[in-house]
Amino acid sequence: MIRFANAGIRFGERWIFRELDLSVASGTTLALLGPNGRGKTTLVRAIVGLLPLSEGTRDAPSLVGYVPQATGEPIRYSVLDMVVMGRARQLGVFGSPSGEDYRAAHQALSTVGLAELSERPYKRTSGGERQLVMLARALSTGAHTIVLDEPASALDLANQSRLLGILGELQSHGTYTIVFSTHLPQHALHLADETMMMMPSGRLIRGRSAEILSDQNLEQLYGVPIRRVPMSGSTDAIVPLLDSPKHTSPAGHHREDCNHEH
Numbered sequence: 171m172i173r174f175a176n177a178g179i180r181f182g183e184r185w186i187f188r189e190l191d192l193s194v195a196s197g198t199t200l201a202l203l204g205p206n207g208r209g210k211t212t213l214v215r216a217i218v219g220l221l222p223l224s225e226g227t228r229d230a231p232s233l234v235g236y237v238p239q240a241t242g243e244p245i246r247y248s249v250l251d252m253v254v255m256g257r258a259r260q261l262g263v264f265g266s267p268s269g270e271d272y273r274a275a276h277q278a279l280s281t282v283g284l285a286e287l288s289e290r291p292y293k294r295t296s297g298g299e300r301q302l303v304m305l306a307r308a309l310s311t312g313a314h315t316i317v318l319d320e321p322a323s324a325l326d327l328a329n330q331s332r333l334l335g336i337l338g339e340l341q342s343h344g345t346y347t348i349v350f351s352t353h354l355p356q357h358a359l360h361l362a363d364e365t366m367m368m369m370p371s372g373r374l375i376r377g378r379s380a381e382i383l384s385d386q387n388l389e390q391l392y393g394v395p396i397r398r399v400p401m402s403g404s405t406d407a408i409v410p411l412l413d414s415p416k417h418t419s420p421a422g423h424h425r426e427d428c429n430h431e432h
């Protein structure tokens with residue numbers, strides 16, 4: 171269970187959120203949606219306990235698996251080292267990782283599909299690979315509260331599916347509490363029991379994902395026309411309506427020209 175009562179965070183004179191009563195029941199998943207700069211990372215960091223509240227109270231489990239949005243570039247750590255760091259809680263103050271810690275880290279790396287990269291220096295991994303390494307680290311903690319900040323932002327479509335599959339698998343145990351922020355409302359619809367929409371006006375609205383993620387609410391959230399499109403046998407697609415391209419190709423130049431192999 172995660173619970174905020176009358177919680178607020180401000181930077182200088184600007185309140186990012188205020189008078190927030192938030193609870194996420196054990197075994198449930200909450201998605202956070204909001205436009206750029208609205209405060210998703212701020213709220214995520216407050217949930218994890220990395221950012222102190224300016225007012226109100228926070229109640230959360232002491233062990234949280236956290237997948238940050240951006241990670242620095244430690245100079246010398248391997249991918250495996252980065253994941254083993256997630257085991258810090260099991261190590262004690264001066265402990266060094268045991269065989270069991272390494273087994274858990276390897277297991278987590280193979281769950282995210284990066285078993286082959288374990289010895290590679292972390293700084294020589296791509297943005298998407300780093301996101302998966304951070305997911306593996308969160309999984310290796312053994313925490314049953316997992317908080318993820320835009321975990322799919324650098325992932326290709328196959329790895330987005332893998333991420334949704336991994337989180338879905340955790341959900342199926344019924345004991346994991348998951349909070350994730352995202353710019354992909356379809357992921358919220360697919361995975362989250364409930365979604366909280368952080369409106370540009372400052373209002374926070376929350377409800378069951380299937381109900382709250384309406385065209386109207388999404389348009390208010392992002393300020394552009396958006397449609398939820400039924401897909402038979404699958405989660406609805408959520409897409410922005412884009413104008414048709416205004417420019418046609420120059421005469422005699424066909425798209426296929428770009429695909430010629432030399």
Ligand SMILES: Nc1ncnc2c1ncn2[C@@H]1O[C@H](COP(=O)(O)OP(=O)(O)OP(=O)(O)O)[C@@H](O)[C@H]1O
Nearest residue numbers: 181182186204205206207208209210211212213239
């Ligand atoms: N330490 C800080 N001091 C002052 N302002 C900050 C600080 N951290 C974040 N902000 C501001 O608070 C607002 C919310 O930032 P936050 O990173 O939480 O937004 P976000 O919703 O996660 O954005 P994005 O979708 O672009 O990642 C932004 O306007 C940001 O510039």
